[in-house]
Amino acid sequence: MQRYDVAVVGAGLVGSAAAAYLAQDAGPGLCLVGPPEPAEGAAILPHTVFASHYDAGRIQRLTGKDATWTRLNLEATQAYAGLEAETGLRFHAPVGCLYVSPHWADDYLQAAPALAAAAGVQATYLPDAAALAKAVPAYRFEGTPVGWLEGGPAGIIMPRALVAAQQSRMRQRGGRQLAATVIGAQPEDGGYRLRLADGQPHLWARRVLLAAGAFTNMTGVLPRPLAMTLKGELTVLAEVDADTTQRLAHLPALLYEGWFDDRDGIYLTGPMRYPNGRYYVKMGCNVPEDPYFNTLAQVQAWFADTAASQALLPRLRAQVEALLPGVAFASWQLRHCIIHRTPSLRPVIDQAAPGLAVVAGCNGYSAMCADALGRLAAHQMVHGQLPAGWDATWFAADWR
Ligand SMILES: Cc1cc2nc3c(=O)[nH]c(=O)nc-3n(C[C@H](O)[C@H](O)[C@H](O)COP(=O)(O)OP(=O)(O)OC[C@H]3O[C@@H](n4cnc5c(N)ncnc54)[C@H](O)[C@@H]3O)c2cc1C
Structure with missing residues (x-):
């Protein structure tokens, strides 16, 4: 069984960003786990999942519904030029909104x-x-x-290209990536054993960040469902x-x-x-x-x-x-x-159990701030709290 310091479950917009930031510290101790986009017309298996970003364009606005959404949007855009330059992948068209x-x-x-x-x-x-x-x-x-x-x-922003850029950066920083669908998790040995579909060998991680978007409650990872x-x-x-x-x-x-x-x-x-x-x-x-x-x-x-x-x-x-x-x-x-x-109509970054965090709650506006959400979720994993100046209650989960 492969063992990691941190596993990020969900290789979408937010999970890939979080993994790229986490790889800065964790390097090869980090594994990003998620299936590739299903091919058009491919057979649907019992564990097949999809995503909210399988498209060519997502809108980037700056002024959000409140000061926190606005800050998330702005800080996300501030990361784009560096990420494009570092990876050679173009994903941002600043045509205005x-x-x-x-x-x-x-x-x-x-x-x-x-x-x-x-x-x-x-x-x-x-x-x-x-x-x-x-x-x-x-x-x-x-x-x-x-x-x-x-x-x-x-x-x-071009979401598939943004995901590819984040994953490229993560790999450049030494992080590992596993194409697999998680079908369950159980606490074990001070961390979590993740069960994978298709008979792939289980994976163990000391800490897990769940970033599975709409599929958050369908991964078998959370001890109780997130309200959404x-x-x-x-x-x-x-x-x-x-x-x-x-x-x-x-x-x-x-x-x-x-x-x-x-x-x-x-x-x-x-x-x-x-x-x-x-x-x-x-x-x-x-x-x-x-x-x-x-x-x-x-x-x-x-x-x-x-x-x-x-x-x-x-x-x-x-x-x-x-x-x-x-x-x-x-x-x-x-x-x-x-x-x-989510009931709050805001994104969630919260702790579900010791060593198990969740970032979710797209509410239709989180492609444009996915980089910032990933960065905040990564910071919370490493330091146990959001960076100074961010209000944890704004991101608090409602559990069912
Ligand atoms: C039609 C549409 C239009 C939108 N337009 C905009 C827009 O213009 N601007 C904007 O900001 N936002 C927009 N959004 C919202 C935006 O796309 C989402 O907020 C964003 O994709 C959320 O990112 P995410 O990483 O949380 O989820 P996703 O991008 O959905 O990624 C979740 C990932 O989790 C993986 N996963 C799921 N289950 C498992 C599992 N069991 N094991 C492992 N991995 C798993 C999936 O494979 C997927 O890659 C739109 C959404 C839709 C549907």
């Missing part, structure tokens, strides 16, 4: 100017449709829209040609946070290259039909087949076409994803 409320200034817009000023974020308040049309002519909004436009380093809800998300990929890709190359990412009868929480990224070599505008949103999950089998069924959701494609397609009038789209694809929410 536009937040729009279609119904006057909502809570976020009322708080944003003061939060931004306190954090030194440069942004432009766009009080009406005319100001929005002048600042970002490609977009069109209904209602009485009000906007908030942040320039770089706000924009887009799991929700299916729909996204639509709208294919664009080379000319449109070029024309929209600097389109700011969009958070269109209005409530409409049959959709809300709309977000959009401009043309990104997908693994098939084509370019797509991506839009996602909540719809009343979104499913909620309690079991891994339900999640697996959601990822296995989008047929049941195809009837919703026209609704999403109409929204993309309304936001980007005059753009010709060559094809449309519906995708299934998963997010999880």
Whole structure:
């Protein structure tokens, strides 16, 4: 049985960042454990898990919902240039981020100017449709829209490339990586024995950091479940040609946070290259039909087949076409994803048991601050507490 000082379970955005920071101290005493992304159409086994980051683009904003989210976002972006330079992997496109409320200034817009000023974020308040049309002519909004436009380093991050960069840095620092799915943990010998799927030999670690995102309660690692809800998300990929890709190359990412009868929480990224070599505008949103999950089998069924959701494609397609009038789209694809929410709607960094910590609680906004969350979780593992100046109660877990 391989023995390590620290094991990080979950090789996603947060776990890979945490592992890269932990490897600074632990070197070969650290092991990052997680399965690779399942191949499209691959058979789903009883232990198959997915992730929230299997996509080409995630929005990076700076001003968050409060001062702590804002600090997390800013500190994450401050790490990008160094990580790109060190690994040679490009994952950050600082094209800016536009937040729009279609119904006057909502809570976020009322708080944003003061939060931004306190954090030194440069942004432009766009009080009406005319100001929005002048600042970002490609977009069109209904209602009485009000906007908030942040320039770089706000924009887009490429989550698969960011994960690859964190893992590359971790390996350069001597850390080890194991492609495996954890199916259980038991205290043993002052640490934890981790059971792995597919008959792989067990692994022992003195300390374990669980960073399994939506699958946190499905790993068999926690002694009691973390309070969270799991929700299916729909996204639509709208294919664009080379000319449109070029024309929209600097389109700011969009958070269109209005409530409409049959959709809300709309977000959009401009043309990104997908693994098939084509370019797509991506839009996602909540719809009343979104499913909620309690079991891994339900999640697996959601990822296995989008047929049941195809009837919703026209609704999403109409929204993309309304936001980007005059753009010709060559094809449309519906995708299934998963997010999880905590009761506090904030990320969790907490201790589950002696030597066992958890970082989770994406709440739909944690790709943009994954580097900072990983750094804080790593610090807590090493020092038993968050760095000075961070409020542990903000990150405290609710246990079920
Ligand atoms: C459609 C969609 C759009 C989003 N858009 C944005 C956005 O624009 N901006 C933003 O900031 N955030 C966005 N998010 C949220 C963001 O993607 C998540 O916050 C982020 O991925 C969370 O990172 P994570 O590492 O916690 O989880 P994940 O990235 O999901 O990684 C979890 C990892 O755990 C692994 N794992 C699971 N179970 C096991 C196990 N048993 N053993 C070992 N490993 C395991 C998985 O393989 C996975 O790699 C979006 C989410 C979705 C679904």
